[in-house]
Amino acid sequence: MSESNEPDVLSRFLRYVAVNTQSSDEHSDRVPSTPCQFDLANLLADELRAMGAHDVEVSENAYVTAHIPASEGAENAPKLGLIAHLDTTEAAPGANVKPHIVAYEGGELVCGIVDGEPVSISPDRIPGLAALAGENLICTDGTTLLGADDKAGVAEIMALAARLLTDPSIPHPALGICFCPDEEIGHGAELLDIPAFGCTYAYTVDGGPVGEIEWECFNAAEATVRFEGFSIHPGDAKDRMVNAANLFVEYHNLLPSVARPEHTEGYEGFIHLCSVSGTVTHATARYIVRDHNAAKFQAKLDLMQRACDFMNAQQDQVRVTLEIKHEYRNMAEIVGDYPQLIDVAKEAFSASDVEPRVIPIRGGTDGAQLSFRGLPCPNLSTGAYCCHGVNEFIPVSALVKMVDVLEQLVRRFA
Numbered sequence: 160m161s162e163s164n165e166p167d168v169l170s171r172f173l174r175y176v177a178v179n180t181q182s183s184d185e186h187s188d189r190v191p192s193t194p195c196q197f198d199l200a201n202l203l204a205d206e207l208r209a210m211g212a213h214d215v216e217v218s219e220n221a222y223v224t225a226h227i228p229a230s231e232g233a234e235n236a237p238k239l240g241l242i243a244h245l246d247t248t249e250a251a252p253g254a255n256v257k258p259h260i261v262a263y264e265g266g267e268l269v270c271g272i273v274d275g276e277p278v279s280i281s282p283d284r285i286p287g288l289a290a291l292a293g294e295n296l297i298c299t300d301g302t303t304l305l306g307a308d309d310k311a312g313v314a315e316i317m318a319l320a321a322r323l324l325t326d327p328s329i330p331h332p333a334l335g336i337c338f339c340p341d342e343e344i345g346h347g348a349e350l351l352d353i354p355a356f357g358c359t360y361a362y363t364v365d366g367g368p369v370g371e372i373e374w375e376c377f378n379a380a381e382a383t384v385r386f387e388g389f390s391i392h393p394g395d396a397k398d399r400m401v402n403a404a405n406l407f408v409e410y411h412n413l414l415p416s417v418a419r420p421e422h423t424e425g426y427e428g429f430i431h432l433c434s435v436s437g438t439v440t441h442a443t444a445r446y447i448v449r450d451h452n453a454a455k456f457q458a459k460l461d462l463m464q465r466a467c468d469f470m471n472a473q474q475d476q477v478r479v480t481l482e483i484k485h486e487y488r489n490m491a492e493i494v495g496d497y498p499q500l501i502d503v504a505k506e507a508f509s510a511s512d513v514e515p516r517v518i519p520i521r522g523g524t525d526g527a528q529l530s531f532r533g534l535p536c537p538n539l540s541t542g543a544y545c546c547h548g549v550n551e552f553i554p555v556s557a558l559v560k561m562v563d564v565l566e567q568l569v570r571r572f573a
């Protein structure tokens with residue numbers, strides 16, 4: 160593909176993924192958690208100013224905000240927000256991303272060769288991959304993630320902004336644009352000044368394959384279970400030793416194995432053991448608990464507490480304790496009151512010849528936090544596949560298509 164024929168959204172995407180923006184859970188006490196997120200924030204702000212966006216700002220926490228005035232005649236339409244996140248996950252290496260385009264002909268998708276071994280993924284593991292035969296797919300070299308989550312969303316919003324600012328004939332309401340830091344470590348939109356942003360509704364562009372519309376997410380909590388043992392020389396242990404590591408094993412076996420993530424899908428919630436460490440004296444297990452349904456979510460937390468109580472009743476003292484930290488709630492509680500946001504998104508996809516698919520998010524989203532803070536905010540697809548790993552990829556056509564979808568969306572709000 161020659162430079163001159165390259166779609167604007169593709170050039171943008173390739174430029175943005177080259178900037179490392181990995182966030183860091185270890186430094187979640189500050190925002191942004193990593194200073195490198197400013198590199199992309201400042202680059203985007205410069206580009207927004209150059210294209211003529213208004214009030215472009217990078218906050219001290221690396222939030223990029225900008226505004227685009229309404230097209231003529233749409234001044235009274237409610238202001239609409241478009242939001243994506245700057246950071247990439249630390250679940251896979253994220254620096255020195257070297258994207259390249261694979262002309263995919265079907266079968267195993269080979270991203271790159273690392274240490275003489277192909278880094279590849281098969282159509283059996285990725286629903287929808289087989290249907291992409293004939294497409295140009297942007298992949299990594301196999302050593303890093305791609306960062307389409309969420310630089311695809313960033314590039315699509317930026318390309319839309321450029322289109323609107325060069326073509327005044329496209330009707331649209333006043334738009335607020337926001338790129339947030341630290342979504343991947345759970346507090347992406349926390350510090351967005353919603354009154355100053357001034358939008359009545361917003362969409363995040365942070366989903367998967369083209370066509371997805373999401374407005375339901377999990378209710379989420381982290382559960383830490385601690386086990387206290389009693390250590391004594393194993394030779395003298397009879398009727399005296401209490402092995403904390405064994406207490407963990409018993410506890411874990413009281414939890415239903417059918418409720419593990421590897422056995423659940425769709426609207427089924429789960430209890431997931433993330434990590435465990437233990438000795439005879441102490442053991443600590445960290446779980447995450449997820450469910451779309453608030454009552455079923457609470458039932459899972461109650462079950463974990465009952466398992467604690469059951470074990471403690473058999474011990475000489477309290478040896479098992481549970482600590483629950485609530486993380487986020489299902490935004491359906493809020494967005495459910497604004498069905499028009501979902502209807503308009505469906506129309507925007509249909510008008511772009513894409514079959515819309517409304518699916519529950521099996522995770523969280525910036526939109527959940529924003530919705531509960533007063534800015535109803537469903538999530539739209541970016542077009543990306545296999546996020547958070549070295550096999551992450553996105554079809555060039557998906558980037559191009561999503562800019563058209565966003566144009567259709569803003570036209571409908573005018």
Ligand SMILES: [Zn+2]
Pocket residue numbers: 244308309342365
């Ligand atoms: Zn994301």
